[in-house]
Amino acid sequence: MTIKLYNTMTRSVDEFHPLHPPVVSLYTCGPTVYNYAHIGNLRTYVFEDILVRALKLAGYQVNRVMNVTDVGHLVSDADSGEDKMEKGARREGKTIQEIARSYYDAFVADMNRLNLLPPEQWCWATDEIDTQKAQVEALAEKGFTYVIEDGIYFDTSKFPDYGKLSGQNLEDLKAGARIEPAAGKKNPTDFAVWKFSPKNEQRLMEWPNPCGIEGKGFPGWHIECSAMAIKYLGETLDIHCGGIDHVKVHHTNEIAQAEGALGHPWCRWWMHGEFLTMPKDDGGGKMSKSSGEFLTLAVLIRNLLQRGVSSETDAALSYRYFLLNAHYRQQLTFTWDGLEAAANAYKNLKRAVLELRASYTGGETPLADHENKFNEAVLDDLNMPRALAAMWTVIKADAPAGEIYATLLKMDEVLGLGMAEMEEEALAIDPAEIEKLLEERTAARQEKNFARADEIRDQLAEQGIEIMDAAGKTTWRRL
RNA sequence: GGCGGCGUAGCCAAGUGGACUAAGGCGACGGAUUGCAAAUCCGUUAUUCGUGGGUUCAAAUCCCACCGCCGCCUCCA
Numbered sequence: 134m135t136i137k138l139y140n141t142m143t144r145s146v147d148e149f150h151p152l153h154p155p156v157v158s159l160y161t162c163g164p165t166v167y168n169y170a171h172i173g174n175l176r177t178y179v180f181e182d183i184l185v186r187a188l189k190l191a192g193y194q195v196n197r198v199m200n201v202t203d204v205g206h207l208v209s210d211a212d213s214g215e216d217k218m219e220k221g222a223r224r225e226g227k228t229i230q231e232i233a234r235s236y237y238d239a240f241v242a243d244m245n246r247l248n249l250l251p252p253e254q255w256c257w258a259t260d261e262i263d264t265q266k267a268q269v270e271a272l273a274e275k276g277f278t279y280v281i282e283d284g285i286y287f288d289t290s291k292f293p294d295y296g297k298l299s300g301q302n303l304e305d306l307k308a309g310a311r312i313e314p315a316a317g318k319k320n321p322t323d324f325a326v327w328k329f330s331p332k333n334e335q336r337l338m339e340w341p342n343p344c345g346i347e348g349k350g351f352p353g354w355h356i357e358c359s360a361m362a363i364k365y366l367g368e369t370l371d372i373h374c375g376g377i378d379h380v381k382v383h384h385t386n387e388i389a390q391a392e393g394a395l396g397h398p399w400c401r402w403w404m405h406g407e408f409l410t411m412p413k414d415d416g417g418g419k420m421s422k423s424s425g426e427f428l429t430l431a432v433l434i435r436n437l438l439q440r441g442v443s444s445e446t447d448a449a450l451s452y453r454y455f456l457l458n459a460h461y462r463q464q465l466t467f468t469w470d471g472l473e474a475a476a477n478a479y480k481n482l483k484r485a486v487l488e489l490r491a492s493y494t495g496g497e498t499p500l501a502d503h504e505n506k507f508n509e510a511v512l513d514d515l516n517m518p519r520a521l522a523a524m525w526t527v528i529k530a531d532a533p534a535g536e537i538y539a540t541l542l543k544m545d546e547v548l549g550l551g552m553a554e555m556e557e558e559a560l561a562i563d564p565a566e567i568e569k570l571l572e573e574r575t576a577a578r579q580e581k582n583f584a585r586a587d588e589i590r591d592q593l594a595e596q597g598i599e600i601m602d603a604a605g606k607t608t609w610r611r612l
Numbered sequence: 613g614g615c616g617g618c619g620u621a622g623c624c625a626a627g628u629g630g631a632c633u634a635a636g637g638c639g640a641c642g643g644a645u646u647g648c649a650a651a652u653c654c655g656u657u658a659u660u661c662g663u664g665g666g667u668u669c670a671a672a673u674c675c676c677a678c679c680g681c682c683g684c685c686u687c688c689a
Contacts, residue, residue, distance in 0.1 A: 162689080170689085177689040207687070217687080299684090301615080354687090376689030383688090406689065407617090410682070458625060458637070464618075464682065471624055474638035481637090484651090510626090518626045522636035583647055590649080601651055610651085 162375035166236035167221030171427035180406035281317035492534035
């Protein structure tokens with residue numbers, strides 16, 4: 134099956150074919166581990182997870198690398214300001230290694246809760262300093278860099294294609310620049326590939342400078358991705374993804390470095406996930422990790438539990454469902470009402486899945502028409518809203534329940550909503566006790582003592598038991 | 613100020629020239645069912661796609677203008 138994907142570089146949806154089938158090499162920009170990921174960050178990782186699953190659906194084998202940034206990411210603009218990791222460590226009174234580890238663990242926990250497939254390879258910026266220095270040296274040898282007081286800079290005027298990803302040329306960028314370029318930079322768009330340690334201040338992380346320059350320093354933020362991606366995935370990369378905000382600076386600079394060092398085109402495809410934004414009356418705009426004001430998955434889950442969602446798993450996957458309801462290239466506004474609607478939909482889905490599973494023997498095959506419709510949507514630039522529509526259609530299809538269930542399991546390989554793992558919640562009450570109460574209630578109803586009958590019903594409801602009066606017989610289930 | 617995007621039912625959201633007499637979900641309403649509910653099932657819920665023009669045999673889909681919203685241009689997913 135062929136898959137069509139949007140390519141930021143060409144600004145069009147085209148058929149995607151890897152360079153070396155059946156393997157697709159994929160690099161996904163990962164977190165800077167100085168704080169928790171927020172639900173906006175997580176939207177991008179959910180998009181990438183869908184991409185991986187869609188590529189597998191198309192028959193490919195995905196070799197995905199994701200980096201963990203634990204050095205060099207500065208808090209301020211124009212290659213100045215503190216290192217985010219050093220600032221984070223100071224804020225918490227811990228070592229950099231401690232906060233890196235704990236926020237990485239938190240990130241992996243979030244990934245697991247959202248059913249995100251792990252990358253084939255994680256790589257940490259501080260483990261790959263030599264790789265990055267080698268790229269700096271390769272750039273220096275080819276004349277792409279110059280040295281000023283605070284570091285080694287990439288001269289963007291030496292790279293004719295600079296800005297091709299965002300469709301801007303150097304002149305536009307100069308004209309639109311609102312901030313003063315750092316002192317000594319030749320062009321506003323030039324960026325540090327290596328920063329020298331400040332003279333009057335002891336850095337927590339520093340390494341001997343490359344290019345035979347005396348003293349110590351640390352890698353520029355952009356260099357890690359281009360250096361590590363090449364090390365782990367080779368000189369030509371099939372797909373590189375990240376958040377939409379990375380188009381203009383981070384990925385643009387990565388291209389300049391990588392192609393400058395390699396001397397040939399690097400990534401065959403670029404994909405970017407749009408932002409999750411907050412409504413105006415709720416702070417407004419996109420969420421900002423650096424401002425410290427943001428919503429984490431843990432807080433979102435806690436909120437959903439208070440709103441009656443029955444478990445952490447259901448809450449997390451309700452968020453996944455919420456994201457799947459919108460296309461990845463479309464901005465999505467986060468609202469609690471919207472999330473609650475998704476949680477309701479997820480609950481209804483779970484009910485249907487559990488009911489259908491009861492008829493499933495394991496031998497049924499998926500319903501081809503429905504499966505095709507679903508696949509078509511997924512392979513058309515990851516149109517998950519349409520894919521979800523196909524999912525609901527099969528749930529209501531006039532077909533044997535076991536076959537519907539088999540179809541859902543197949544769809545869930547892409548959806549990742551954990552259908553096979555869906556389980557009833559644990560009971561807060563002994564089933565024998567429930568039966569006893571139901572008998573009492575049935576007797577009360579026969580005597581037309583409805584007050585007592587309703588009392589029992591309310592009592593059970595409080596313990597998460599819902600009772601259903603069907604013809605002649607009353608059954609129960611978990612709410 | 614420059615660049616980009618969006619505006620589809622109460623809400624979220626697909627569709628981007630003819631199969632649209634516009635998916636799907638949430639919500640709401642009506643019916644069946646019930647002692648009453650819940651759950652379930654059936655049905656209803658945009659003659660219309662921000663507004664006004666235009667192009668076309670044909671437009672939610674293309675063009676122009678206007679109104680409104682959002683993002684980027686600063687670290688950022």
